[in-house]
Amino acid sequence: MGWRWFHQWGSPRWFYERAGRWQLVCGRLALTLLITGSLWGLAFAPIDYQQGNSYRIIYLHVPVAFLAQALYAAMAVCAVVLFVWKMKLADVAMQSIAIMGFAFTALSLISGAVWGKPTWGTYWVWDARLTSMLILAFLYLGVIGLRAAIQDPDQAGKACGILVLVGVVNLPIIKYSVEWWNTLHQPASLKLTEKPAMPASMWIPLLINILGYYVAAAYLILGSMRAIVLERERRSAWVRELVSRA
Amino acid sequence: MIFEPIDIEISKLSCERDDRLLFKNLSMTLNPGQILRVAGPNGAGKTTLLRTIAGLFDIQTGTIRMNQLPLKECLEQILYIGHKPQVTKDLTVLDNLKFLTGSDDDHLKRALSDVGLKGYHDSLVKELSQGQGRRCALARLWCVKAPIWILDEPYTALDVEMVKTLDTRITWHSAAGGICLFTTHQPPQSLKYTTLELDHVT
Amino acid sequence: MSLERRMLTRELKLNVARPGEIFKPMWFLILVVSMLPLALAPDSDLLSEIGSAMIWVATLLALLLNTEHLFQSDFSDGVLEQWLFLNRPLAWLVGLKLIAHWLFHVLPLILITPIAGIMLSVPTDVLWALLVTLVIATPALTCFSGLGAALTLGSSRSGILGVLVMMPLFVPIVILAAGVLIRAMDGSDTLPLLALLGAFSVVAATVVPIAVSAAIRLNIGGSN
């Protein structure tokens, strides 16, 4: 019964048309959430009595760091879908996610470093979480670089898929080894399983922003996927028709 | 030596490469003893077709079966010789063949004298001329027991005499019940074969 | 002669024919190690403290440079595609190739690390620990860098991309090896960490060849 739904995802045309609408919804939602969350976090959330105003960076840093890690997992899911069901759209998603993932990883590294300066007095320490984030950035870069080096898009997609799968198996090992190597970082400020220690006026905007960045990532990924689908399907009849109508 | 009867059944094979449709709904059956020349202009997909039948390219749509079995299970029945040299320059002629065929020295030396490389078994491949290197690669036809031969441009860089020797070898192979697929731009004179024109497939 | 023996004999003969491929990484290792005192200071206390870590990193780099073109010549000669007709799983053949590579290229590299150790006045017991970690960890390193080599096989302008792509995956191995060296320096028990490293190598050696074979098949399917 689910097969028709599944086959639709295999159709680039179906995706291209729907994704345009989803993108619109995601874009508006993300804009609303991010403006609300960021303004709230910057202007209305109470000041942290230990860190002062510099803590307001978490309203960007924490969501972006979450995303950076989640996107790698998403990429691995795409790789599995690509290999098991040979769905070309999964490869397109992998290509988009790699770029977005790297952008968010870099953003989380930079925001973390800048937050570190007033908080710990240094931009960079070799602690576990910073280090594993840096390695995550290298993993994303590898996927992007590998795709750029191989001309044929199908082949590049499969090669990246292999790399992503090997990477995702290694990711927990890397994380544990880096943690074992160094555990100086303060414990996570927001855990999904337990009630955060922050007052509600602090964590509600954070939650809004986390949601906002996730939706923004969806918006960006859909947009980039649409462009890639159009380029890859340039010879197909539906793309020609679509372009000549425009 | 007579081969067990083997046939290749190709049905509805289509292939697209770099956005170009190379062949579409190609169906044919190759029977024991058949010699098939795949012909067509440059870029018609001759190499792609041969490599697909050899299992080197994934089948995009359609099926290929050998004796009713899927292609992947029958790869050891195939001898494929492509454009690339298929020999390692830094090894001797004999070592190259020994690795690829697993035959013993006497057998290989006999094969080498059949292709006119008698006494060359100890030479490194890089010391040979281009034509001799090609002969070395083709020497596998004289010592492998695979019933299906897939030869991409086997006549390139061969002199008249070697062309004749190769024709004879292919004829024997066919007489023993083997199948041979090949491509060439110089149609061999002394060989009876059927032709598949790739441009007329669609 | 069995295919496995044929494969290993072929590798042996190839390496005899190209001895430079074995010596270049050794040369590189010794060069890097001799650059360190020049860049730092000829102070032997300082050198002996960081020497073992330095040798480890230098060996890692030498190994990577050496493994980068593991399949390249067989691929461009068209010998690699003949592997598919050899009546054995491709992953098994890849595993044999990796074993041969480790025996003929990596092991000689490890065997000259004592010379590097003497140059950097590394204490003898640390040197032993260094040798043991290298022997235990290099199979995993070889497998991963082999994967990098296989993934970038089809692209002509890949450069050292294969190395760059695989580098993050080396992190756990480097960390564990560093742990062994630190413990060896204080004289505490290194066995648990060595066992962990060994487990890593065993798992890598069984799983990675499958990924390598997928990458090779992919590149054969893409070349004309």
Added chain:
Amino acid sequence: MLEFQFASLAAFFEMEPHGVYVWPIYGLGLLVLGGLTLDNVRQHRRAVRMIQRNLEREETHEL
């Protein structure tokens, strides 16, 4: 709960003493999100233009 935490708008932008750290990061965040959005639009437009050019070329070819 929703109480403006700063004495004045100027103090908000000043964000004593960490404004120099906080504001550039939010600026960078905006730049990244905006840049990626623009890049998507640009890439999409480029794809459309390329396909249009191909179509035109084919038409002239047929004539």
